[in-house]
Amino acid sequence: MISSKMLRLTETNSVIRAMFEEGNRLAAQLGRENVFDFSLGNPNFPPPDAVAAAIIDILQTTPAIEAHGYMSNAGFTPVRDAIARSLNARHGTDFSAEHIIMTVGAAGGLNVALKTLINPGDEVIALAPYFVEYGNYVNNYDGVLRVVPPNIPGFQPDPEALAAAITPKTKAVIINTPNNPTGVIYSEDSIRSIAAVIEQKQTEYGAPIYILSDEPYRELAYDGAQVPYLTKYYRNSIVCYSWSKSLSLPGERIGYLAVPRDADDSALILEAAAIATRVLGFVNAPSLIQLAVARCLDESVDVAAYDANRRALHGGLTARGFECALPEGAFYMWLKAPADDDRAFAESAKRQRILLVPGTSFACPGYVRLAYCVAPSTIERSMDGFSRLAAEYGLL
């Protein structure tokens, strides 16, 4: 009786979300401290104190009908202006308020961007491994997701494979760096190469191909790594940002789209995206938190805490014979599944009360993802289980 699309989705619901629910069930049964849940990117480190301070100050000083009221669908102009200035100062870009549209997180932003751009049958490219929801987002608008195979073992994008995937129907390429699930930061060389490929193809086909830069992990980069700002390498880039990770506000659903002034049809895209925000039912990004993040543009979660987790988990896993690169960004460890069967490995891990996500869910079998945005003690206390897993797989 429900729609065919949704019926299919109920039959193949998100493995990640199912794992999250499973984690909650196990925690209720065994105690939260006895379940080592590396499944979901739900930050364990709190927002900086400045967020709560900003919210309380806004509640005490801004008229409530303004703080909680409607504004233009694109968001509060002073908020958008502050974001544009902050981006320009940090990245040498040239945004104004009019180029920023506040969104309900990056997921909302991606939906708004796809709704704005995609006709039925248009193709959108994702580079495996990729966040599984991209396929659902593209399907919402009857687009077709085309997947570029993973570039193992380094997981930098492969320009030739990308070129091979682009067709005259390609409307957008989703880029996600620092990457979920691999933790890889696409190098400047990689960005230049894929920009050149896409530029060449849009010239060849005579129609713009947009990069949708999904950037929830931009601020999470370790060892001083730089994350190239896409719009500087390719003007038809649309940035889909979120504060979910940078300020640990995933439940608040707050982010923005940034469309450069020199992108093809920039003004029309911005106009349409504001309308898409409205007609998709977002109407606008939540108002109070818009005002709050605008006051916290120089704030960040404690990246050093993630870094410590990163090193602890990587050290513990490699010491036990597991194979994984030290992530450069985000908060995911991308582990090669021993014996290659990632789903069987995830099941084995679950018997050790360790929850992780099979790479199959990211279109990259043979690997598993561990989200290390957890309490440090979770990593420490999971190591006995990993030792038993390593023994089970003959790694020790």
Added chain:
Amino acid sequence: MISSKMLRLTETNSVIRAMFEEGNRLAAQLGRENVFDFSLGNPNFPPPDAVAAAIIDILQTTPAIEAHGYMSNAGFTPVRDAIARSLNARHGTDFSAEHIIMTVGAAGGLNVALKTLINPGDEVIALAPYFVEYGNYVNNYDGVLRVVPPNIPGFQPDPEALAAAITPKTKAVIINTPNNPTGVIYSEDSIRSIAAVIEQKQTEYGAPIYILSDEPYRELAYDGAQVPYLTKYYRNSIVCYSWSKSLSLPGERIGYLAVPRDADDSALILEAAAIATRVLGFVNAPSLIQLAVARCLDESVDVAAYDANRRALHGGLTARGFECALPEGAFYMWLKAPADDDRAFAESAKRQRILLVPGTSFACPGYVRLAYCVAPSTIERSMDGFSRLAAEYGLL
């Protein structure tokens, strides 16, 4: 270069939103106090103090990673439980937490419900005059909006006209009471009649037809008027609620869907709606405000203040010869346009710096809507302009 659907929408953008932007432009030019903006339902009366108190208390007592964190896509279970209990206590319903899905306002809820139910080509019925966005929401899922003509002059739904509009493709009927734009509350007799019609048709066609009850104005009823609770009259009713008006939080985007346990496919609809919340990019309703509204379920904006506005505006308009019924609920006055041309009348009003929305935007030409959720002084100070308008149209 953008999608065809969005290109059409940029060409025919919302008159209401355009009016809102126009109001802001005029206010910047002439001073906010010299523009009488009755165009948008943006409440002028603040939320009850309990909302800010709840937010501050949550920030000070709930761990931040919980207050701002991910939860199940359907929302925080204790929040959903509190809402179910509150509904049951007030309306004698039988909801549990599992029947409630937190949404990004009623607009988000309607989109989730339509995404859940609608296959391309399915028909959704709206009763004119109706909130113009319904058409866009239905179009998002390639459904077809069928419109039942307005039942002038009382604007109660006409069961026979509704019956005539239902076809084997009808999947849902959107009901909005208290009604935007008319301010009419559908009577218990009306509800019984339309429930009987839909029940008879779904039996005849052998497939469920759902009522989507769009209820942002439920708590705004005057003179002790009762607003019948739809699920008690028709089990295939899905409630789309919002606190935008009842707590003056329109910018916060917070509401819920309620699906009765005895609705056809209730469990499947609830499962699919939680997934639809995720894949549409909402992910979940904003977290902090979820927790806040759960503490404010017995709170309300100052309905007496709206009532005073209602009486002042109605008295002022009728004294000047305009024709309008005293609204029973919501915060809209539905005025018969003198000389019948609502758009010309709206233009004449704008020359008096009075902004209102032509009924054509609600599929009901010949009327205009005035949102009286404004400062009382706006009503008072607009009266000279209305006097001039009345003179212009020969009413005085």
